[in-house]
Amino acid sequence: MENELHRLDRYDRRILEILQEDAGISNQALAERVGLSPSPCLRRVRALENAGIILQRVALLDRRRLGLELTALIHIGMDRHTPERFAHFEETVATYPEVQRCYLITGQAADYMLQVVVPDMDAYQEFLLRRITRLEGVDSVHSSFVLRRVLDRTALPLDYSPG
Template sequence: MTEIALDTIDRRILAALQEDAHATMEQLSARVGLSPSPCARRVRQLEAAGVIRRYVAVLDQDKVGLPISVFASIKLERQREEELDRFAKAIMRWPEIVECYLMTGQRDYLLRIVVKDLPAYEAFLKRTLTRLEGVASIESSFALGQVKHAQGLPVGE
């Protein structure tokens, strides 16, 4: 991965967009201390370079009826490249899995799964993860509450 050289203005733009990607160019430019035209040019450059991958709406997990977060640690029978790739490809099919990380240590993957309730997680577990070929074990942990969930990255200024 190539790191892009970001200056102070770029970092201000990124921080501002992470807080409110719906801001107009006039609002954004005023916030970062540029006129609208150069600010828009910088935003386009950040988009073209892949620094800004996309714009999304951040939803309230509880208000959309998915209050349960489950963290599932997955251990595969073998850690060969083809098994890792097969698992990664398989889990892409299920929207309940909102995050997936390949890990070091005792487990191979850490998944964050969101569901409406415990029976929904049980059904998901039985019809998906337990049926995946090559899965040796699954350990589930239920989040009792969320202390911090940052939407943006600490890009600084």
């Protein structure tokens, strides 16, 4: 089940904590750190993948070393709120490699918020004018630029308890 809550024991939680730190760790090293032998550890990792808890394993890259100096947050308002309009926007934006994240949001004057990375302001202007503003249904665009990353984590909290 997609929304079914998967019960995690201490081994599962430890596996997930370690994989969030280093997705490229070998099964042998993971098993040693978790305190399991390699076969049961691998079975647990595969079970977490099959349950949809581990979606994929990725390498995090340094944006600046790749020449991607500018991060923009773009709030986009749509002219009509129809499923077809939203679907077309989402499908198109998903093809743009500059877009790292796209959220359908509420509580703002915008319908979507995009996080975009580009080399510089010229590249951003090109992206904005040749792609975003030409998308059917885009009614308003407001951009903000990241001055400094205060916190930029990918790890999810595994022992969340409010309060």
